[in-house]
Amino acid sequence: MEQTGTVVVEKVGDKSTVTRCYSKYPLKFIVPKKLGNSKTDAVWIYTLTYGGGIVSGDSISCDFTIGDGCTTVLTTQASTKVYKSLGSKCSVQVLEARVGNNALLAVIPDPVTCFSTARYTQKQVFRMLSDASLIVVDWVTSGRHESGEKWDFDLYKSTNHIFLEDNEPLLLDTVLLEKGSMPSIVERMQEYQVVAMVIFWGPKMKHIQNQVQEEVRRMMTEQLQFYSPASAQRMKRSSTCCTNKPNFIVSSSVFGPQGKGVVVRIVATTTESVYTFLQHQLAGLEPLLGLSPYH
Amino acid sequence: MKMETDNEREKFSKVEPSVLQWSQWQLLDSILPTGGFAHSLGLESSIQSHLISSHEDLQTFTIHLLHNTGSLLLPYVYAAATSPDTATWRRLDKALDATLTNEVARKASIAQGSALMRVAAAVFADTEPCIKAMRDSCLGGSRMNFHHAPVFGLVCGLLGMDSATAQRGYMFITMRDVISAATRLNLVGPLGAAVMQHRIALLAEEIVIKWMDRSVEDACQVAPLLDTVQGCHAYLFSRLFCS
Numbered sequence: 082m083e084q085t086g087t088v089v090v091e092k093v094g095d096k097s098t099v100t101r102c103y104s105k106y107p108l109k110f111i112v113p114k115k116l117g118n119s120k121t122d123a124v125w126i127y128t129l130t131y132g133g134g135i136v137s138g139d140s141i142s143c144d145f146t147i148g149d150g151c152t153t154v155l156t157t158q159a160s161t162k163v164y165k166s167l168g169s170k171c172s173v174q175v176l177e178a179r180v181g182n183n184a185l186l187a188v189i190p191d192p193v194t195c196f197s198t199a200r201y202t203q204k205q206v207f208r209m210l211s212d213a214s215l216i217v218v219d220w221v222t223s224g225r226h227e228s229g230e231k232w233d234f235d236l237y238k239s240t241n242h243i244f245l246e247d248n249e250p251l252l253l254d255t256v257l258l259e260k261g262s263m264p265s266i267v268e269r270m271q272e273y274q275v276v277a278m279v280i281f282w283g284p285k286m287k288h289i290q291n292q293v294q295e296e297v298r299r300m301m302t303e304q305l306q307f308y309s310p311a312s313a314q315r316m317k318r319s320s321t322c323c324t325n326k327p328n329f330i331v332s333s334s335v336f337g338p339q340g341k342g343v344v345v346r347i348v349a350t351t352t353e354s355v356y357t358f359l360q361h362q363l364a365g366l367e368p369l370l371g372l373s374p375y376h
Numbered sequence: 377m378k379m380e381t382d383n384e385r386e387k388f389s390k391v392e393p394s395v396l397q398w399s400q401w402q403l404l405d406s407i408l409p410t411g412g413f414a415h416s417l418g419l420e421s422s423i424q425s426h427l428i429s430s431h432e433d434l435q436t437f438t439i440h441l442l443h444n445t446g447s448l449l450l451p452y453v454y455a456a457a458t459s460p461d462t463a464t465w466r467r468l469d470k471a472l473d474a475t476l477t478n479e480v481a482r483k484a485s486i487a488q489g490s491a492l493m494r495v496a497a498a499v500f501a502d503t504e505p506c507i508k509a510m511r512d513s514c515l516g517g518s519r520m521n522f523h524h525a526p527v528f529g530l531v532c533g534l535l536g537m538d539s540a541t542a543q544r545g546y547m548f549i550t551m552r553d554v555i556s557a558a559t560r561l562n563l564v565g566p567l568g569a570a571v572m573q574h575r576i577a578l579l580a581e582e583i584v585i586k587w588m589d590r591s592v593e594d595a596c597q598v599a600p601l602l603d604t605v606q607g608c609h610a611y612l613f614s615r616l617f618c619s
Contacts (some may be wrong), residue, residue, distance in 0.1 A: 229450030238596070250474040257404035262586060263443050268436065269599050271427070276600045301611040308424040308613065317538045325426040332607025346604040 085239060086213060090124050091148035097124045101140055107131045107142050111158075121371035123152040131273075133267070134162030134221060135201065138170035142177075147183035149210075157190040160222070162201040164234045166235060171200040178206070180213035185285050187366065189359075189374045192220040192275065192352065195234035202238040209245055214283025216366070218359065221258075222352050223274040231274065231304075234267035243282065251337050252280065252344070254334075258304050270348070275355050278346040279362075282337065289342040289365045295344060296362060297333040397495045399500070399535050404545050406552055408499075410491040415484045416557035416617040417441055417550065418606030425605050434563050435572060437602070438554055442580055444599040446587025448475070449525040450543050451595045454588065456529025457542035462510055468526040471592055476523070480609045484619035489524035496531045504534050538616060543588045547580055557617060 085108045089101035104110050111127040130141070147153045163172055180186045186207070207215055219239055224230035228279055236259045245250040256276070258266045270276070281290035304327055328350040336342045345362075349355050360375045367373040402408060419437065428437055452468050477480035491601045497508035510530075514520035525546065532542035551573065559569045597603055609619055 108447075250471060251469060252477055253474040253595075254477055256600055257447065257596040258596050258600075259598070263583075263598070264436070264440060268439055270601055273601055276604075298611060301608050302551070305424055305608065306613045307612050308426070327425060330425060330601075330604055330608065332478075332480075332604050332611070334477055334482075334607055336474075336479070336482075337479045346478070346600070346607055348601050348604045 083142065084144055086128075086143040086167045087145075088126060088143070088277045089146045090151045090153045092150055095122075097122050097148075097151035097153065099124055099126070101230070107136070107139055108143065116371060117369075121152075123154060123367070123369070123371045125154045125156065125370075125372070127156055127158055129158060130161070134164055135172045135174065136164050137167040137172060137200075139174075141173070142175040145176070145186070146205075147178065147180045147184045147186050147213075150183050152185045152187075152369060153180065154187045154189065156188075156374075160191040161193045163193060163201040163234070163237075164194040165196050165198040166200040169200065169235075171202060171236065174201075174203040176203075176205045177207045177208075178189040180210065180215060182210045183212045183284075184210075184357040185214040185283070185369060186216075187370055187374070188215075188217045188219075190218065192277070192355075193237070194222045195224055195235040195237050197224065197230050197318040201234070202236070202240075204240040205242070207241075207243045207352070208252070209243060209282070211246060214285035215280065216282075216286055216363075217280040218277065219280075220275060220277035220347075220355065223270065226274045227336070229278075230350055232258070234266075238253065241278075241280065243280070251282070252342070254278070254344075265277055272350050273330075273348040275347070275349045275352050277349070277355050278361075279345040279347075279359070280342065281344070282342040285354075285369060286343075292365060293345060293362050294333050294343055295337075299333050301331060329358070332360070377593050389584045396536055399503075400537060400541065400545070402533070403496075403531065404552075406556065408492075408495060410488055410495055412488060412549065412553045412607055413556060413560075414618045415488065415553060416561070416619065417484075417554045418480075418602055418609070418619070419554055419557050419563075420561060420615055420617050421480075421605050421607075421609045421612060423563065424612055425608065426446050427601075427605060428563070431564060431568070432574070434558055435576065438551065438572075438576055439583075440599045440602055441554060442547060442551060442576075442583045443587070444597055444602060445547060446583050447598045449595075450546065450584070450587050451592045452523075452525035452531035453532075453543050453546045454539050454590065455592055456526040457533040457537065457539040460530045460533030462513065465510070465526055465530050466514070466520065468529075468592065469521050469523050470519075472523045472526060473521050475595060478603055478607045480619045481603075485524040486521050487618070489522040489527040492524065492531065493522050493527050496569070497529075500531075500535065507531060507534055534563055540588065544581075544584050547584050551576060551580055552566070560616065 086104040109129045223232045240255040331347045333345040363374040497511045
């Protein structure tokens with residue numbers, strides 16, 4: 082696939098600097114000169130698509146090189162909309178990033194929103210050198226759910242691969258939500274309108290990932306402690322539909338050698354609740370990034 | 377190692393299909409001491425999260441779980457069953473370890489796979505000594521996790537089972553374990569569970585047909601709600617199961 086965009090970030094005079102930035106239609110990069118705390122060494126890159134979203138059949142491929150010791154943030158200005166598919170065409174977005182020694186890449190976009198009948202796949206491949214750090218937020222909403230479009234798209238597939246040196250696979254994850262010869266997406270997702278995943282890896286993430294693990298444990302233990310088989314029996318006998326389903330479910334797991342990485346998975350009934358969670362949990366990144374994510 | 381395996385396989389292509397059935401049934405029987413009864417496959421966590429409160433909910437959950445098993449794990453069973461050699465097994469085990477990012481599911485897979493390999497090595501020691509040999513060569517500091525799906529496929533392949541039967545068998549034991557967990561969690565009685573199992577079997581066959589014979593590169597999960605909720609197992613206040 083021909084490159085739609087290329088960015089290289091390197092240290093120039095001890096500061097993370099974009100030394101190469103190329104993009105062509107339908108992709109555009111915006112690299113603000115000054116953002117947040119100017120003492121923090123971090124480059125923020127906003128990706129935009131012309132037309133405000135991904136059009137049927139669009140094929141976007143980006144390559145990022147984050148040099149040793151650099152900090153780079155990749156984000157969006159708004160939710161990535163994927164418009165309806167014309168002629169069953171699929172839109173594809175591919176990102177490949179190499180993160181250098183002691184560098185940090187933060188991929189913190191707004192969620193993907195697929196409109197009715199949309200067909201979309203995305204693949205993100207991260208190649209990490211030793212001591213590289215990474216945080217990736219990957220999330221999707223059910224569509225324009227306020228307008229009643231709930232999980233009405235035809236295909237959404239998101240792949241995240243993380244490799245260490247020598248092509249050692251660290252994380253291989255693919256989520257597939259497809260309309261077809263199986264229970265509908267709506268049935269699989271029930272009342273939940275958002276699916277999100279946050280991946281933490283590397284020495285610079287150690288502190289925040291421990292905090293997040295603890296916070297998730299505290300939240301969910303509190304939510305789950307009121308369950309008892311007796312209350313469940315009462316629910317079963319009740320003629321009214323069970324309204325005890327939680328609005329927000331989150332779990333966190335360690336992964337990788339010596340459990341050094343953390344992956345957090347979320348399902349929620351509102352997009353806002355996930356924004357709030359991310360704002361709160363990732364606030365600790367402000368010293369590293371110069372700005373607090375999702376504010 | 378591979379030559380030994382080839383010789384063994386040659387020997388077993390001459391085994392009577394009816395004799396092979398006895399090994400097959402033993403492998404799928406819940407009485408085989410592989411510790412499957414300790415895992416609810418996310419059922420216990422789903423119940424405590426109020427996502428399941430009726431027989432209909434249980435049936436729906438089971439169907440979604442079987443689809444996820446098909447999309448995520450059948451490729452590993454298929455690959456191991458068609459190439460039951462150490463090099464393939466190592467590659468599959470490593471890939472699955474990177475794929476099962478859900479800690480609860482990952483640990484359950486390792487526990488069940490280890491147990492199955494140990495049991496298979498002992499049970500089939502006379503007829504398939506290569507199972508024990510392969511297991512021994514991977515114990516110790518060799519970074520083999522003994523994940524369940526590849527081990528299951530490997531054992532089936534070494535026994536001379538065709539890959540379709542192996543994949544169908546894996547789907548069967550998944551369904552068997554979740555329905556068994558449902559009875560122990562008092563969601564359904566033993567007879568109701570047996571009735572449900574047969575009812576779901578027709579759908580399970582369609583699910584196997586849909587997801588069988590795919591490559592590991594195409595492995596994916598299709599039920600993120602189930603995955604997230606299963607990951608909450610460690611937060612449960614009181615639990616009967618390990619996962």
